[in-house]
Amino acid sequence: MRPILQINDVSRTFKLGGMFFGKKIAAVDQVAIELPGDKPQIMSIVGESGSGKTTLAKLILRLLDPSSGTIVLDGVPLSAYNKRDKRKEFLKKVQPIFQNPFTSFSARKTVDTYLFETAMNLDVAANKKEALAVVTDVLKSVGLEYAHIKGKYPNQFSGGELQRISIARALIPKPSLIVADEPVAMIDASLRMNIVNLFKKLKDEYNVNFIYITHDLSTAYYVSDYIATMYKGNLIEFGHARNILNNPSHPYTELLLDSIPRVGKKWAEDALLADFESKQESEAGCKFAGRCPYAKDVCHSVEPYMVHLDTEHKVLCLKHNDYKTGNLAFVHKNSNHSDKKDNSHSISG
């Protein structure tokens, strides 16, 4: 079964400052992810502010073009949708959900108008009667009645309700992929789980994959089939959520897991993250070395390369190559190969 999503060594750089003296930053730096297509998946992208999550989401949504690399959705490169007349086709396959539902809808338009327009514009319904059936259906799937939203404006809803309506709207074309960028960030903490639970339910009901971008690790670990951890533009760990939870293998993922409040966990353990944050970033080598509790000298001078711990778990860390820099003798017994990152050939033994 072909993967539903392939992100092939994708980078996106931004130029900051002037034409000649400005510097380039790699918001997304050679990210490679393959999401299996055998059944619908929820993949969370986690990482702190500035790690590149939103830039990656925008690349998948075609709101930005990659500086290099390709993204392939269900066997079709996203560049195939570049032509104007292919835009609708793309929107039928990939739908976004944004952080703030109040900015997704104009304050001057009733929300049901949006739903009807989406159904008609994306050729899901040929007329208003057909559209009504579709709209009623998608609203029911997110726990709302059409009668409850009919003729109302965005400010007549709570943030949680409006986010459910955005989800309903995204479902209208029955897309293969929904990209949700921090969809619960503006919602009351007590209601976040309801939204996240919806993703789990809808995944099977609509056979739709979700990319869930979040700071909220507790919901990410709860909802995900796969987890991608990003740090300063790099994908530093990717794998099945079960593997990541039971065997977090990048020191940063370990730290993130440690920072999730858990019943019975002492305050002193929570303080760990802040301590590491205060340390200096290293200039060369691993971007995380300055904060890493396991860093050795080599980590400050040699860029890490991706090590496959098993078929569904990979990590960008020299620790998993026993800090060796040329000899690919992996410590993990299941390891059988390492993959590129173009910088891997700069490693000398």
Ligand SMILES: Nc1ncnc2c1ncn2[C@@H]1O[C@H](COP(=O)(O)OP(=O)(O)OP(=O)(O)O)[C@@H](O)[C@H]1O
């Ligand atoms: N249009 C842009 N021009 C210049 N730099 C940008 C642009 N968009 C993003 N960046 C930079 O790229 C890096 C990654 O940003 P991005 O928004 O993707 O991170 P993020 O992980 O989504 O952060 P947050 O959780 O705060 O949204 C940051 O350093 C950011 O300042």
